[in-house]
Amino acid sequence: MTRIRIYCNPDSSDCLRRARKYQVLDWLHRVVVSTATPPGGPLAVGETAVQDLDTGKLMRGAAALDCLWRHIPLYLPMRPLLRIPAVWRKADRTMAGRDGKPQRRAITRRWR
Numbered sequence: 001m002t003r004i005r006i007y008c009n010p011d012s013s014d015c016l017r018r019a020r021k022y023q024v025l026d027w028l029h030r031v032v033v034s035t036a037t038p039p040g041g042p043l044a045v046g047e048t049a050v051q052d053l054d055t056g057k058l059m060r061g062a063a064a065l066d067c068l069w070r071h072i073p074l075y076l077p078m079r080p081l082l083r084i085p086a087v088w089r090k091a092d093r094t095m096a097g098r099d100g101k102p103q104r105r106a107i108t109r110r111w112r
Contacts, residue, residue, distance in 0.1 A: 003030040003071050007049040010035040012097070015048050022068055030071045046097025062092040 006022060008015040019033040038049045040058045050064035051057070059067050066082050069075035081087050 002032050003053055004067060005032045005034055005051045005053060006068070007034050007036065007038040007043060007051065009043040009045050009047055009097075012046045015043075015046055015097070018048060022072060025074050026072050028073065031068075044097050048095050048097075061096050062088045065091045065095050 006019045008019045010016070016033075016035075023031050023033055037043075038051060038058055040049065040060070043049060047060065048064060049058055049060045050067045052059070052067055062082065066079070069079045069082070082091060
């Protein structure tokens with residue numbers, strides 16, 4: 001009884017870790033994780049998209065998180081928090097891969 005499909009960028013470890021967490025918490029087996037390109041186009045690094053398989057609608061950002069929380073029973077008590085504008089903006093940045101985490105770069109030192 002699969003209800004939603006989570007599309008993750010295969011190059012992002014954060015994205016895959018979040019998707020794995022959602023899959024573990026889903027004891028009703030409604031979630032399927034995919035690294036394929038979603039119908040709406042390719043994903044940026046760190047971006048997660050959710051497709052509701054009942055309606056076929058593809059969601060990104062905070063709307064995707066709202067869809068996930070609607071289908072995973074453990075998150076149902078937290079869903080009203082998404083109505084707070086600051087929480088919605090933070091969720092939108094996190095699901096879109098723009099959560100402000102510094103990108104891993106090579107550390108170079110300058111010796112005099």
